[in-house]
Amino acid sequence: MLSSQRNKLLCETGPGTLMGELLRRYWQPIAGVSEFDRQDTKAVRIMGEDLVLYRDREGNYGLVDRHCPHRRADLAYGFTEERGLRCNYHGWLFDHSGTCLHQPFEETRHPEGTFKDKVRIKAYPVAARAGLLWAYLGPQPAPLLPDWDRFYARGYKQIVISEIPCNWFQCQENSIDPVHFEWLHSNWSMVLRGQDGPRAPTHTRLGFDEFDYGFVYRRVRADTTEDDELWTTGRVCLWPNCLYVGHFEWRVPIDDTSTLSVGWFIDELPGDAPFEQRRIPCWHAPVRDEKTGRWIDTHVMNQDYIAWVGQGAIADRTLEHLGESDRGVIMLRKRMFEEMEAVAAGRDPLGTIRDPALNDRVYLPIVGGLNRPAPGAGPQPFVFLAGQPDEVRTEFEQAWQQCAAASGAT
Amino acid sequence: MCRRVRRDLTVSPPDAYELAEARGYGLTASDLRRWRPLSSIEIHWARKHGLSPDAARRWAREGVGVRDAVRAVRLRMRPEQVRPWAAAGFLPGDAVEAAEAGMTLAEATAWRNVGFILPDAALLVGDGWTLDEATIARFAGVDRYAPAGR
Numbered sequence: 036m037l038s039s040q041r042n043k044l045l046c047e048t049g050p051g052t053l054m055g056e057l058l059r060r061y062w063q064p065i066a067g068v069s070e071f072d073r074q075d076t077k078a079v080r081i082m083g084e085d086l087v088l089y090r091d092r093e094g095n096y097g098l099v100d101r102h103c104p105h106r107r108a109d110l111a112y113g114f115t116e117e118r119g120l121r122c123n124y125h126g127w128l129f130d131h132s133g134t135c136l137h138q139p140f141e142e143t144r145h146p147e148g149t150f151k152d153k154v155r156i157k158a159y160p161v162a163a164r165a166g167l168l169w170a171y172l173g174p175q176p177a178p179l180l181p182d183w184d185r186f187y188a189r190g191y192k193q194i195v196i197s198e199i200p201c202n203w204f205q206c207q208e209n210s211i212d213p214v215h216f217e218w219l220h221s222n223w224s225m226v227l228r229g230q231d232g233p234r235a236p237t238h239t240r241l242g243f244d245e246f247d248y249g250f251v252y253r254r255v256r257a258d259t260t261e262d263d264e265l266w267t268t269g270r271v272c273l274w275p276n277c278l279y280v281g282h283f284e285w286r287v288p289i290d291d292t293s294t295l296s297v298g299w300f301i302d303e304l305p306g307d308a309p310f311e312q313r314r315i316p317c318w319h320a321p322v323r324d325e326k327t328g329r330w331i332d333t334h335v336m337n338q339d340y341i342a343w344v345g346q347g348a349i350a351d352r353t354l355e356h357l358g359e360s361d362r363g364v365i366m367l368r369k370r371m372f373e374e375m376e377a378v379a380a381g382r383d384p385l386g387t388i389r390d391p392a393l394n395d396r397v398y399l400p401i402v403g404g405l406n407r408p409a410p411g412a413g414p415q416p417f418v419f420l421a422g423q424p425d426e427v428r429t430e431f432e433q434a435w436q437q438c439a440a441a442s443g444a445t
Numbered sequence: 446m447c448r449r450v451r452r453d454l455t456v457s458p459p460d461a462y463e464l465a466e467a468r469g470y471g472l473t474a475s476d477l478r479r480w481r482p483l484s485s486i487e488i489h490w491a492r493k494h495g496l497s498p499d500a501a502r503r504w505a506r507e508g509v510g511v512r513d514a515v516r517a518v519r520l521r522m523r524p525e526q527v528r529p530w531a532a533a534g535f536l537p538g539d540a541v542e543a544a545e546a547g548m549t550l551a552e553a554t555a556w557r558n559v560g561f562i563l564p565d566a567a568l569l570v571g572d573g574w575t576l577d578e579a580t581i582a583r584f585a586g587v588d589r590y591a592p593a594g595r
Binding site for chain 1: 462465466468469470484486487489490493510511512560561562564565568569572574579582583
């Protein structure tokens with residue numbers, strides 16, 4: 036249970052809020068690189084800020100204010116040039132640093148004028164890594180964009196984006212809530228399949244550890260012991276807004292009542308022949324069943340979404356009754372409060388990396404090890420989110436066959 | 446699900462999986478031996494915060510993991526101080542959480558009797574809530590639906 040004031044602290048991420056200031060100290064994934072195969076601009080809303088993400092013809096990515104500072108036209112409808120993004124209304128041109136490069140009519144009338152030097156647009160740095168586009172909305176100098184070791188694992192990768200109509204923090208609390216898996220994903224899935232039982236093995240013990248980049252949660256179930264990797268290695272609540280369990284699930288606030296779920300997935304491939312994926316596809320997953328109007332419940336993360344959305348647009352934590360299964364959630368909240376205070380006091384918060392020597396394939400604990408074997412039963416269906424496009428499925432199967440052939444496997 | 450049996454490092458060296466995990470935390474096989482039976486993540490956290498292997502093992506014997514042990518040492522607690530808490534049915538690490546919030550065992554027990562688990566109570570106490578206030582708040586929603594006269 037939290038006071039409403041404490042709840043607001045966790046949930047509000049707009050500019051100037053304590054949590055907003057904390058989250059702005061980290062690079063946030065906001066789009067897939069491959070989304071720019073067919074478009075030059077994309078309107079995005081991050082932590083309550085309306086912005087336009089674009090790639091100019093030189094290949095620079097920019098993230099600038101949604102509205103042109105001239106007459107407030109929508110720059111999502113602007114067009115890119117060799118360098119920068121030009122407003123479609125009167126042609127003002129801005130580069131990725133926010134510098135105004137050109138004001139056509141002003142410069143015609145006043146060739147020696149300096150008006151454009153006096154106009155800037157809000158701009159944030161963007162970087163590409165692992166098929167994702169990352170934005171940093173905080174003060175300079177920015178920390179390094181984390182270079183997680185899993186990004187380099189061999190396998191077929193895909194990025195999936197969805198918009199969840201609820202606050203980001205109830206999504207992130209799910210990242211340190213081991214028991215929900217037993218009920219939301221195991222037992223409920225069984226019910227959805229029309230089965231009566233047997234129920235999933237119960238959790239019998241939970242443990243939590245901390246490391247440089249977040250928390251590890253550990254579990255013992257009725258069918259496991261403390262020798263199982265679920266206990267010895269555990270799974271990662273990656274600081275500040277991600278779950279890492281071999282794949283990544285970031286929960287990026289769009290605003291205080293909606294969240295961008297950004298998933299980065301990898302399917303191991305057979306054999307050990309080199310495999311290079313030229314392009315990591317990025318697709319958008321639906322969250323609602325168009326026929327019934329209900330939330331989609333067939334896939335793992337869709338089930339999570341149902342739980343999160345069910346808590347309300349902003350979960351009212353003044354009404355909750357926490358129990359033993361919530362120890363991780365309380366630990367997460369407490370650490371969030373501490374890190375908000377750290378930022379307010381001018382310190383770097385947990386998990387920011389500034390030393391390039393430390394940012395080379397950064398290790399994250401993973402059950403099964405970094406290079407896990409491909410499943411022996413062949414390419415598996417994508418279980419995490421509904422709506423995988425046929426072309427992504429086909430590309431994965433082709434990658435599988437290519438690797439199987441190269442290794443002599445079937 | 447991949448499984449492995451954690452071998453007793455007193456009689457056998459760590460396997461490739463354990464070594465890979467240890468390397469990830471910046472540790473060597475020698476570190477694993479020196480810190481046994483602690484896990485890589487515990488060794489990593491203990492070293493980062495200056496907790497010695499002997500101290501970590503002393504806390505572990507009382508059922509307190511490295512994360513809580515680091516906090517306990519910061520509070521100048523001694524391992525044996527958690528025993529009354531464990532005897533009262535709390536997790537040993539709860540003693541640390543309570544100490545951070547300035548809660549006595551009697552206070553923690555009173556909060557527990559109302560239904561608050563220790564970390565929840567500690568956060569509320571840290572925010573200045575009294576047990577009476579928290580109790581009213583906790584049951585305000587439920588009481589609306591209570592049978593008349595209850």
